[in-house]
Amino acid sequence: MRLHRCEGCLAACGRQRRATPLSTVPRTIARTKALQRARRGPYTQTMSKENCIKMETPPTPPDNEAPPMPWFGMDIGGTLTKLVYFEPRETNRRELDKETEVLKNIRRYLTRNSAYGKTGRRDVHLQLARSKGMADLVNTIYATGGGAYKFEEDFIKEVNMRLSKMDELDALIAGVLFVDCMNAQECYYWAPPDEQAVHTHVTDSPPYSEAALSLYVRKPFDFSSPYPFLLVNIGSGVSVLVVNAPDDYYRVSGTSLGGGTFLGLCCLLTGCSSFEEAIALAASGDNTTVDKLVRDIYGGDYARFGLPGDLVASSFGQMCSAERRAKVSRADLARATVVTITNNIGSIARLCASNEGIERVVFCGNFLRVNPLSMKLLSYAMSYWSRGALKALFLEHEGYFGAVGCLLHLDSKTHRRKQAEAATADR
Numbered sequence: 070m071r072l073h074r075c076e077g078c079l080a081a082c083g084r085q086r087r088a089t090p091l092s093t094v095p096r097t098i099a100r101t102k103a104l105q106r107a108r109r110g111p112y113t114q115t116m117s118k119e120n121c122i123k124m125e126t127p128p129t130p131p132d133n134e135a136p137p138m139p140w141f142g143m144d145i146g147g148t149l150t151k152l153v154y155f156e157p158r159e160t161n162r163r164e165l166d167k168e169t170e171v172l173k174n175i176r177r178y179l180t181r182n183s184a185y186g187k188t189g190r191r192d193v194h195l196q197l198a199r200s201k202g203m204a205d206l207v208n209t210i211y212a213t214g215g216g217a218y219k220f221e222e223d224f225i226k227e228v229n230m231r232l233s234k235m236d237e238l239d240a241l242i243a244g245v246l247f248v249d250c251m252n253a254q255e256c257y258y259w260a261p262p263d264e265q266a267v268h269t270h271v272t273d274s275p276p277y278s279e280a281a282l283s284l285y286v287r288k289p290f291d292f293s294s295p296y297p298f299l300l301v302n303i304g305s306g307v308s309v310l311v312v313n314a315p316d317d318y319y320r321v322s323g324t325s326l327g328g329g330t331f332l333g334l335c336c337l338l339t340g341c342s343s344f345e346e347a348i349a350l351a352a353s354g355d356n357t358t359v360d361k362l363v364r365d366i367y368g369g370d371y372a373r374f375g376l377p378g379d380l381v382a383s384s385f386g387q388m389c390s391a392e393r394r395a396k397v398s399r400a401d402l403a404r405a406t407v408v409t410i411t412n413n414i415g416s417i418a419r420l421c422a423s424n425e426g427i428e429r430v431v432f433c434g435n436f437l438r439v440n441p442l443s444m445k446l447l448s449y450a451m452s453y454w455s456r457g458a459l460k461a462l463f464l465e466h467e468g469y470f471g472a473v474g475c476l477l478h479l480d481s482k483t484h485r486r487k488q489a490e491a492a493t494a495d496r
């Protein structure tokens with residue numbers, strides 16, 4: 070059973086204290102057995118394929134020890150706090166009796182509003198079906214992300230609440246695998262209608278221009294056989310993970326030039342005050358007035374090494390000229406910032422993928438939120454520079470996977486406990 074988005078269980082708030090088969094892609098990358106062996110990672114991870122399959126069976130009612138609703142998973146990152154809230158459809162009599170007035174109020178507050186305080190927003194469009202099978206989850210506040218460690222004492226002092234902490238990369242992968250299992254539309258990619266056009270560079274317009282990128286359309290991708298894949302999480306900073314199996318992954322690389330860098334630089338350069346404003350500015354800008362292109366240096370292509378004239382040779386390379394600085398617009402600066410950060414992440418991801426012999430590169434994290442420009446740039450760059458061997462993939466729930474992974478952690482804990490109890494009873 071695959072669930073589609075409809076009615077709700079996922080809520081979110083911002084923080085300020087608070088199917089195309091891969092076989093259509095040429096396999097130009099050699100994958101050796103040695104590489105596969107080398108991919109054994111040091112981490113264990115809580116989500117298993119069994120858990121995923123279990124979600125397809127009918128729900129079991131919560132046991133007597135299940136803590137009362139509401140159930141949360143929280144990811145306190147470097148920029149945003151993501152909160153997911155689970156509300157089972159199959160609330161039974163016993164559970165309703167247990168629900169205190171305070172909890173009822175919390176539930177009402179969460180489910181009847183779409184904005185919370187000054188900065189909290191509910192991403193109504195990302196709500197998943199009130200999924201069957203999650204009903205045997207139990208939870209208190211499960212938290213991940215750096216803030217779960219940094220603010221742990223504050224939670225105890227201020228609200229007398231304990232955080233049960235989970236590693237953010239464990240949670241991220243668990244969340245990605247689970248949400249993809251539950252939502253057939255989760256994974257997608259961007260390509261022009263004629264997909265070959267990307268890596269043969271046939272359009273007249275420069276590849277990074279709005280004219281070229283506007284041709285790209287979103288297409289569904291069947292991610293049911295995902296392994297191995299590279300997971301690139303673009304949050305405040307960037308983590309790159311090699312995922313070989315649900316319980317086998319490792320962090321292969323990262324960069325400090327991520328979503329936080331984009332927003333910070335954009336605020337500095339353009340005076341904008343929100344991510345949405347920065348992205349809207351970038352959408353109407355032209356980075357070629359800011360960046361130095363290959364043709365600005367060569368007068369055309371640098372053909373010997375396959376560098377087209379309209380490729381960025383030097384990001385912000387024009388800005389050493391006072392005359393050009395005087396002419397450049399805020400929108401151009403915002404676009405150059407997106408292009409710089411995105412291309413750098415794309416290059417790192419591409420190098421990691423070829424080193425590891427991996428063809429599918431999945432990008433997630435809130436930097437991609439309302440940001441089709443970066444997704445299209447990544448799609449173009451991955452495909453063009455690998456001559457079609459690498460595929461950039463994206464996920465509908467962009468930045469919520471860590472928080473979802475927290476809820477699942479609780480599920481796996483419950484199961485481990487039940488297994489231990491069963492084993493003791495058998496003795």
Ligand SMILES: Nc1ncnc2c1ncn2[C@@H]1O[C@H](COP(=O)(O)OP(=O)(O)O)[C@@H](O)[C@H]1O
Nearest residue numbers: 146147148149304305328329344434435436468
């Ligand atoms: N409403 C927003 N406010 C601030 N940053 C946002 C917003 N929406 C998207 N972003 C982008 O997402 C990045 C944070 O991504 P996220 O995956 O939540 O990472 P983290 O866990 O580090 O907070 C920001 O650095 C910014 O580039």
Ligand SMILES: CC(C)(COP(=O)(O)O)[C@@H](O)C(=O)NCCC(=O)O
Nearest residue numbers: 146147304305306307308323324325
């Ligand atoms: C430290 C982090 C894992 C924190 O995650 P985030 O809150 O940015 O999502 C991440 O910012 C990161 O991997 N930074 C890059 C560090 C580096 O490899 O240079």
